[in-house]
Amino acid sequence: MKKRRFAGMLAVLTLAGAVLTGCSATSSTTVQTESSSPQGEKTSQVVNIYSDRHYETDKLLLEEFSKETGIKVNVIEGKSDELIERLAREGKDSQADLLVTADVGRLHRAKEQGLLQSAESDTLSKNVPENLKDKDNQWYGLTVRARVLVYAKDRVDPSQLSTYEDLTDPKWKKKILVRSSDNIYNQSLLASFIAVNGEEKAKAWAKGIVDNMARTPKGSDRDQAKAVVAGEGDVAIMNTYYYGLLLNSSDSEEVKVAKQLGVFFPNQSTTGTHINVSGAGVTASAKNKENAIKLVEFLSSEKAQKQFAEANFEYPANPAVEPSDLLKSWGTFKPQTINLTKLGENNNNAVQIFSQVGWK
Numbered sequence: 334m335k336k337r338r339f340a341g342m343l344a345v346l347t348l349a350g351a352v353l354t355g356c357s358a359t360s361s362t363t364v365q366t367e368s369s370s371p372q373g374e375k376t377s378q379v380v381n382i383y384s385d386r387h388y389e390t391d392k393l394l395l396e397e398f399s400k401e402t403g404i405k406v407n408v409i410e411g412k413s414d415e416l417i418e419r420l421a422r423e424g425k426d427s428q429a430d431l432l433v434t435a436d437v438g439r440l441h442r443a444k445e446q447g448l449l450q451s452a453e454s455d456t457l458s459k460n461v462p463e464n465l466k467d468k469d470n471q472w473y474g475l476t477v478r479a480r481v482l483v484y485a486k487d488r489v490d491p492s493q494l495s496t497y498e499d500l501t502d503p504k505w506k507k508k509i510l511v512r513s514s515d516n517i518y519n520q521s522l523l524a525s526f527i528a529v530n531g532e533e534k535a536k537a538w539a540k541g542i543v544d545n546m547a548r549t550p551k552g553s554d555r556d557q558a559k560a561v562v563a564g565e566g567d568v569a570i571m572n573t574y575y576y577g578l579l580l581n582s583s584d585s586e587e588v589k590v591a592k593q594l595g596v597f598f599p600n601q602s603t604t605g606t607h608i609n610v611s612g613a614g615v616t617a618s619a620k621n622k623e624n625a626i627k628l629v630e631f632l633s634s635e636k637a638q639k640q641f642a643e644a645n646f647e648y649p650a651n652p653a654v655e656p657s658d659l660l661k662s663w664g665t666f667k668p669q670t671i672n673l674t675k676l677g678e679n680n681n682n683a684v685q686i687f688s689q690v691g692w693k
């Protein structure tokens with residue numbers, strides 16, 4: 334038993350060390366190191382975050398939070414799935430108070446593993462719309478992304494596009510690019526269709542997309558966009574922020590790719606475009622629950638939302654805050670209105686359907 338725990342401690346330090354060397358600009362509001370004792374963490378003036386975000390903007394916002402509240406913020410950065418695995422491994426002993434990660438599919442997985450707890454707050458009820466948070470208040474959406482269509486401007490007239498369902502029409506045979514089904518964004522997309530249209534129609538959709546795929550799924554969302562420009566297909570399914578990232582890339586080839594693509598919001602006269610969030614949940618092991626809630630309140634506030642969302646070209650979750658000019662330039666859109674908790678609840682079903690229809 335003792336040996337196991339020691340191995341766990343080592344992992345903590347290794348990961349923290351990796352972050353320290355991997356990031357420039359560490360400051361008092363950044364990374365937890367071995368100097369923070371478990372006793373020290375119990376004081377009311379600290380909050381420890383596990384986060385998959387690594388933006389300079391976040392550091393500034395967290396510094397501002399610390400200045401306002403006197404609460405020191407320690408961040409351990411890592412990949413989403415690794416952070417969740419780590420929380421599970423550490424159990425009650427975890428020093429983390431807050432998990433910040435992308436996609437409801439993941440947040441829900443953390444909830445189902447008992448790694449999160451309910452956090453009630455009038456401020457959060459006001460700042461985060463009902464459909465963008467967990468029905469048991471175990472996580473709150475902080476930024477919103479849409480899973481849209483991007484198309485080759487030289488080959489596709491946007492009037493040919495309409496709905497996700499239309500992508501299964503034979504006219505798109507060998508024209509559709511989309512990544513693999515082990516990707517959480519696709520799982521959440523199909524989970525939303527199960528919620529909106531029922532299981533049968535969701536399955537027919539997945540089968541229809543497989544029939545129209547330009548190639549066996551491979552690569553990231555951005556790779557699908559690049560494949561459209563390379564002529565491998567005409568339409569790709571991708572998250573909005575990846576288009577923003579391409580357009581603002583330091584790699585001029587990526588900027589070129591973005592400029593040859595149009596963005597289309599599907600299902601505008603029907604069920605709405607699929608949306609998802611990145612968000613935060615107070616951990617089950619939180620020793621500083623109140624501070625964690627205060628931090629989520631701060632990040633969901635009008636003051637912080639614009640910057641927090643803009644760091645990754647996303648939409649603010651707080652409806653009082655306007656999206657950036659770039660996002661506004663893509664037009665306004667009607668989103669799906671389902672409670673996003675359903676994306677998590679239908680995840681297993683979605684994964685099963687993907688395997689039944691042979692979506693690699």
Ligand code: FE
Pocket residue numbers: 435572
């Ligand atoms: Fe992503």
